[in-house]
Amino acid sequence: MAYSDKIRAIYDNQIQTMVDGGILKIERYIHSVQDAEIDVEFPPGAPLKRVINICSNNYLGLSSHPAVVKAAHEGLDARGYGMSSVRFICGTQDIHKILEEKVTEFLGTEDTILFPSCMDANAGVFEAILTEEDVMISDRLVHASLIDGIRLCKAMTDSFKHSDMKHLEKKLILHADKRVKLVITDGVYSMDGDTAKLDEMVALCEKYDAMLLVDESHASGFIGKTGRGTHEKYGVMGKIDLITTTFGKGLGGASGGCVSGRKELVELCRQKARPYLFSNTIAPPVVAGVISVLDTLSKTTERRDKLEINANWWRQGLLDAGFILQPGDTPIVPVMLFDAKLSQDFAADLFAEGVYAIGFFFPVVPNGKARIRTQISAAHDRHHLETALAAFIKVGKKYDILGKTKNEVIEMYGH
Amino acid sequence: MPKKIYEEIREQLVSIKDAGMFKTERVLNSAQGNEITLTDGRIVTNFCANNYLGLSNNPEVIKAAQKTMDDWGFGLSSVRFICGTQDIHKQLEDKVSQFLGKEDTILFSSCFDANGGVFEPLLHPESAVISDALNHASIIDGVRLCKAKRFRFKHSDMEDLEEMLKASHDCKYRLIVTDGVFSMDGDIAKLREICDLADKYDALVMVDDSHATGYVGKTGRGTPEYWGVTDRVDIITTTFGKALGGAAGGCISGQKDVISLLRQHARPYLFSNTIPPAIVGGVLKVLDMLTNSSKLVRKVKSSADIFRQGMIDAGFDIVEGNTAIVSVMFYEEPLAIKVADRLLELGIYVIGFCFPVVPRGKARIRVQISASHTEKEVQECIAAFEKVGKEMNILK
Amino acid sequence: MDAIRDAVLEYVIEEYMEDQEEEITFDTALISGGYVDSFSMLSLKRFLETRYKISLPDNRATPEAFDTVNKIADLVMEFTANK
Numbered sequence: 001m002a003y004s005d006k007i008r009a010i011y012d013n014q015i016q017t018m019v020d021g022g023i024l025k026i027e028r029y030i031h032s033v034q035d036a037e038i039d040v041e042f043p044p045g046a047p048l049k050r051v052i053n054i055c056s057n058n059y060l061g062l063s064s065h066p067a068v069v070k071a072a073h074e075g076l077d078a079r080g081y082g083m084s085s086v087r088f089i090c091g092t093q094d095i096h097k098i099l100e101e102k103v104t105e106f107l108g109t110e111d112t113i114l115f116p117s118c119m120d121a122n123a124g125v126f127e128a129i130l131t132e133e134d135v136m137i138s139d140r141l142v143h144a145s146l147i148d149g150i151r152l153c154k155a156m157t158d159s160f161k162h163s164d165m166k167h168l169e170k171k172l173i174l175h176a177d178k179r180v181k182l183v184i185t186d187g188v189y190s191m192d193g194d195t196a197k198l199d200e201m202v203a204l205c206e207k208y209d210a211m212l213l214v215d216e217s218h219a220s221g222f223i224g225k226t227g228r229g230t231h232e233k234y235g236v237m238g239k240i241d242l243i244t245t246t247f248g249k250g251l252g253g254a255s256g257g258c259v260s261g262r263k264e265l266v267e268l269c270r271q272k273a274r275p276y277l278f279s280n281t282i283a284p285p286v287v288a289g290v291i292s293v294l295d296t297l298s299k300t301t302e303r304r305d306k307l308e309i310n311a312n313w314w315r316q317g318l319l320d321a322g323f324i325l326q327p328g329d330t331p332i333v334p335v336m337l338f339d340a341k342l343s344q345d346f347a348a349d350l351f352a353e354g355v356y357a358i359g360f361f362f363p364v365v366p367n368g369k370a371r372i373r374t375q376i377s378a379a380h381d382r383h384h385l386e387t388a389l390a391a392f393i394k395v396g397k398k399y400d401i402l403g404k405t406k407n408e409v410i411e412m413y414g415h
Numbered sequence: 416m417p418k419k420i421y422e423e424i425r426e427q428l429v430s431i432k433d434a435g436m437f438k439t440e441r442v443l444n445s446a447q448g449n450e451i452t453l454t455d456g457r458i459v460t461n462f463c464a465n466n467y468l469g470l471s472n473n474p475e476v477i478k479a480a481q482k483t484m485d486d487w488g489f490g491l492s493s494v495r496f497i498c499g500t501q502d503i504h505k506q507l508e509d510k511v512s513q514f515l516g517k518e519d520t521i522l523f524s525s526c527f528d529a530n531g532g533v534f535e536p537l538l539h540p541e542s543a544v545i546s547d548a549l550n551h552a553s554i555i556d557g558v559r560l561c562k563a564k565r566f567r568f569k570h571s572d573m574e575d576l577e578e579m580l581k582a583s584h585d586c587k588y589r590l591i592v593t594d595g596v597f598s599m600d601g602d603i604a605k606l607r608e609i610c611d612l613a614d615k616y617d618a619l620v621m622v623d624d625s626h627a628t629g630y631v632g633k634t635g636r637g638t639p640e641y642w643g644v645t646d647r648v649d650i651i652t653t654t655f656g657k658a659l660g661g662a663a664g665g666c667i668s669g670q671k672d673v674i675s676l677l678r679q680h681a682r683p684y685l686f687s688n689t690i691p692p693a694i695v696g697g698v699l700k701v702l703d704m705l706t707n708s709s710k711l712v713r714k715v716k717s718s719a720d721i722f723r724q725g726m727i728d729a730g731f732d733i734v735e736g737n738t739a740i741v742s743v744m745f746y747e748e749p750l751a752i753k754v755a756d757r758l759l760e761l762g763i764y765v766i767g768f769c770f771p772v773v774p775r776g777k778a779r780i781r782v783q784i785s786a787s788h789t790e791k792e793v794q795e796c797i798a799a800f801e802k803v804g805k806e807m808n809i810l811k
Numbered sequence: 812m813d814a815i816r817d818a819v820l821e822y823v824i825e826e827y828m829e830d831q832e833e834e835i836t837f838d839t840a841l842i843s844g845g846y847v848d849s850f851s852m853l854s855l856k857r858f859l860e861t862r863y864k865i866s867l868p869d870n871r872a873t874p875e876a877f878d879t880v881n882k883i884a885d886l887v888m889e890f891t892a893n894k
Contacts, residue, residue: 011672033488064488080446082661084466119687253492254691264424279527283662
């Protein structure tokens, strides 16, 4: 072992620098199931505090739903705890094939391949289907896991300004000579809550003979009239070549992800995607839970409808109160505060009021665009939202930012 | 939708098939275990799972997973830093640290992700990774994502490792990386010699113990215990997806500062949900079982010894080793496949491994012994191999 | 030199600026200031290489060397001079 005091000091210093810069991330320990209300230990060692949670990806409120837990119980009884094998040796059960088929049907695609997480799906998909003769053209704000996948792939990279269709078109023209042009976008952008203009993107891809990949992690299960995702909202189901998504957010929130799309592309992923070849697939209890989620969502839109009503009520309530919001129509509602420190102070005051939300600042969001990102869930009842809104208004008054313009807020608190 | 690409991909798939490298999946209509049910209803004995301790379908583990879900729910719907860390995740990290004899532990959704995230935060361009040539694919991917200089030493060749340590003398930090047990041959890395060299050349040592944690070493602590170098290995990565229940999840264990830094910077940790409650509950149970008793550890070792000796006595060519992985060499690709197919007809489920998973001309059947195999099952497996060996006239 | 600086600044504004209220100068920190992510830097590198018919090795095309228009222009000058 060469972990000398010298080396320890180096890593210790690196951590201390983060503490000093106020960027050290500290985990909140939760002593309850994930739900509208949770018991939080923060800071570590503090007594538990029951708070309303408005910062989870539990969009449909299924993370601790009894029906899902029951299905996972039964999955354990019927198909065991683990596979202890990768898919190609002896790690594929009938329920894995069933889940792949159900996802295909739900998303309206041709075929689906499961991954241990959507991070792994994104890490594996590009290298499996693209070569050096190809180009990946991604929106500048796509999720970090897509960027990792892009980094692992030998195809050329380029990017376009966030949701800027003119810029995208320029890039498609610029790369006309490539064998394959793959356009890459999130369906719903997690920090702003805006949606990609998939109808326009599909039209551009058709015009310039390009493929389109959409990461639907923050959309699957609740965006669109029947919750199929952003492609349903924009009327382009069946026209997306590749969808990647997660079961770790709206669809139960446990773990797992997938690539769903054209059957040739999915088959190539099965043959070549490294996280698929070299890692266990999703464990039986999680598979059973997700199957029950998809069955429920295929039968009724009740939960996504409630989520939509909740999100609209929340957005309107904040606007009426005089907050500045990032425009959008998803359950992700960012309350703009611009200054990093204000975002942290605001979140701390909300926590004291029994409302748990997170302030995000550079480099997670652009400089000067710090915010509290709120995420609404179908698990929220009206009284949760009313309490949370009252807390926002109380804290907003304390900082005197209600009804102020962006420039006025920046004048008071900087950015 | 561009038509051209789909045609090209179809051609690519055909050429994979023509080369005999097209992978097809066998679907199980049952839980993982000694006896598995295939889709045609046949029940066969499984000798190709990483289910070394036989816990993948253990009733106590299942009960623990169910109980944990009742108390902690199905999923977290959040990454660790937002609202995705439960009390049980801290408990599991503490238990793993204790079990592996390290200061601290960080969980990942898989060991693939642990290996994908460990290098980039720790090693900068002026540092070096010195990696065994046969290390697992996930280590290779992790190294590809980091900017450190890369050196490779011949598999388990200590002279070559020393050469690489000399060649990298001007790098700021050097990290020697090795699998603890190499999955295709079942051999154990020479950790004592590696640690000696690391001391001599002031390098750090990292071991991926995925195929060892839970059953290698006297009490199943893995290859560092086997060699008595637990406190000399700096970083251990391992999985809960093999011996420790086999569901999912992995981790990195090591000095607490290193783990703290990984919590801040390791990308798969920051951008993905952690292990869901049901799985955490199961792994906690497994670690309790292993801490209380080493019976399963002894069982898998003695069964593997019986199998290994039986196969040698029968006249098979066996890769030398001391683990529950017993590779039976057939060298020619078609022969390995033919033997595996015939064994399945006899009710023994094993897989033939061919290029590119193993080098060309080194085709084999990898048999994996589990603590849940009865002695009768082990003997039946040897007998089946012997029968096929005689049929095909390949015994020495 | 001035021509290079102007051309680079124009490209950066056209290629990277999202909203028009922000003003950038020859000395604005592009990468550490969050205007250009290190990932999009690749297209900037490609632009320079095509436009000035140079080849920038990876160990010189670092986020530090690309952080301001002035630094980028210096780098381009160096490589066009060496040609």
